[in-house]
Amino acid sequence: MKKSLLYFLLTFVSNVVFSQSTVKQALSVQQIFEQSEKSYAAIKTYLDSGKVITEYYNKELPSKSSIKFKTAYSKLNGFNFEYYVPNQSASLYIINKTGNVVKSWWGIRNKIESPASLSAAISAATGISSSTSNIIPGLLFPEEWKQKNIYKNIKAVISGSENINGHGCYVIEGKRFENEVIKLWISKTDFMIRKIYTDSKLDVKATRAKSDSLLNNSLNSLSKRIDLEKDSIKKASLVSQVNAIKKARSNVSRFNAGLIPPILNYRKTYHYYPYALKTVKSDFFTFHPNREVAL
Structure with a gap:
């Protein structure tokens, strides 16, 4: 009886200690955001590819479109960001930084431009790239954005956990700006963004x-x-x-003509696929304007 009581007490104390430890280790939304900022800012090489699906769902004829993008960043080799609409080469937009030289090219203009800064180049592409030009780059270059990265405008709570492409993620839901609901999936291991969902209203x-x-x-x-x-x-x-x-x-x-409602409702789903290579090719960071894009 005494042994059973002793075992019960030891088990109880152990569970209490473990429970308190778990509570102490639980991260708040702000801590997750801060850890994510630190992870992106400290990384030496970052590569990703991804896509954004946009749905306008309150029009008379709902529509859906998508763009693809990729990011290459290295503290040694530079930075290159590209996005395009599949099968539309004229949509290709490139932003490149090698050393202190910033260049951009957009198939619509078919002209190489030299923006005054990387932040200026990325800001110019924000709207037409569905914000893909600044969401991750804004975290990779904190000195360029300071208090303007994606996390600074979000008021949210942790709503659960979910597995995204084999990565356990914190699921964070809330609002960003008055007319936008946002949901983020942030990896529990490397604190990188794996997915974003937004639902917004636009006063046309x-x-x-x-x-x-x-x-x-x-x-x-x-x-x-x-x-x-x-x-x-x-x-x-x-x-x-x-x-x-x-x-x-x-x-x-x-x-x-009334083809677009006064208030346009649209949702965007961002899919991010960060990846690592044993050998990173310098070609990833090379400026390659005026070329064909994939289907």
Whole structure:
């Protein structure tokens, strides 16, 4: 009887100690975010590929689209980010940093550009890349973003655990901005993002008004430059830019025709596949504009 009682007490104490240890080790959302930031910032080489699926689900005719992307980062070799719409080579967008030299290229413009900084290049691609240009790069280059990375705007709770592609992940759910619900899957081992889901509302009317204002300002500025420009080649380039802006502005007729609702509901699912190689090829970090993309 005494042995049984002693065994019971030892087992009870052991369970209490283990339970307290488990509680102490449980991480908060903020701690998970901070650990993730540290992991990305400290990594020497990072490679990933992924895709984003976007669904507009409250239109008269719901639609779905996808883009693919890949990231190559090395403290030694540099940085290269690319995204594209499958089977549309003109959609290819590349951002590259080698040493202190930053270059970008977009098939739509078919022109190599030299942004003032990496953050400027990534910010320019944020909208059209469905934010893939800055979600992971914003964590890899904390000095460029400081307080602006994806985690800074999220208010959330841990809702559970889930296995994503063989990796046990924290599931974190909450809100990012007023009109966006967000859900993240962050690996419990390396604290890297494996998946993101967002559900957002876009005020099309307000966005269109803002877009119109920006386009009109650009047209006015370009028109003044055209009037003052004496070089025929530079003037032709400015005229070309004006025509491109006018074409973009003409696309708002779809809204005027009522084909797009005033408030557009859309969800995005981001799939990230980080990977490691024994030998990392320097070609991963090389700037390769104007090429065909995969199906």
